[in-house]
Amino acid sequence: MLTKSIPHTFIRNGYYYFSRRVPADLQGHYSYHRIVQGLRTTSPQKAKVQASITAAKLEAYWSQMRLAKSDVIGLSLVRDSSSSSQEVASNQPQTNCPSLLDALEVYLEQKGKGRPKTFRVAAERSCNYLIGLSGNKPLSGYTRQDALQFRDWLIVRGLTGSSxxxxxxxxxxxxxxxxxxxxxxxxxxxVGVYHD
Incomplete structure (x- = not known):
């Protein structure tokens, strides 16, 4: 049974689990109508943060799936981007570039020593928000468009300016x-992204 205090969770043997029904319009993409994943915690606070991040990732992913299925005006006018994207890829050497998760791991390893748990949780939350929205790209793969999209997504979620x-x-x-x-x-x- 789902817990009322923490959305999209239930408790089994003292541990929290994330549970979310697949929307009807996307069920054709899944082999089962519900997504269930263990959060590996007995702490309500940790479960709430992890469930929120997981739900945000799913929402972002489902939005991308819906956009991919939708008819886009002017799609017939778009040039074949495979050759141009290969040129961009060859101009940006990404072979040795760490991903955002790699960067987060190094950051927490070096800067997280002796810091309170809230330091780790906040850094992980911010990075997971971006990964849920734009994916875990190499650092050279993130663009200003990703940053602006991230800002707009945070605003839509109702976060305050300080958050x-x-x-x-x-x-x-x-x-x-x-x-x-x-x-x-x-x-x-x-760096330098404006928000009110």
Missing amino acids: ITRNFSYLKAVINFALSEYALDIRNPF
Whole structure:
């Protein structure tokens, strides 16, 4: 039975589980009508954060699936992007570039020592929000468009200005630290994004 205090969760043997019904219009993509995943925690606070992140990832993924299925005006006018995307890929050496999760791991390893748990949770939450929205790309793969989309998504979620600033601060810190550690000459697209 789902818990009322934490949306999309239930408890089994003292542990929290995430549970979400697949929307009717997307059930053709799934082999089962419900998604269930263990959150590996008995703590209500941790379960609430993890369930919120997982739900946000799912919503973002389902939005992408719906967009992929929809008819887009002017699609017949779009040039074949496979050749141009290959050119862009060849111009951006991403072979040795760490992903955002790699950057987060290095950041928490180095900067998280002696810090309270809230430091780790906040950094993970901000990065997981972005991964749920844009995917776990190499750091060189994130663009200004990703940053603007992330800002707009946080606003739509109803976050206050200070919460949006905090999420951007953690993302910038994680990315900047990794760029410094790996000596990468990449501009951080999350720097200087305006929000009211």
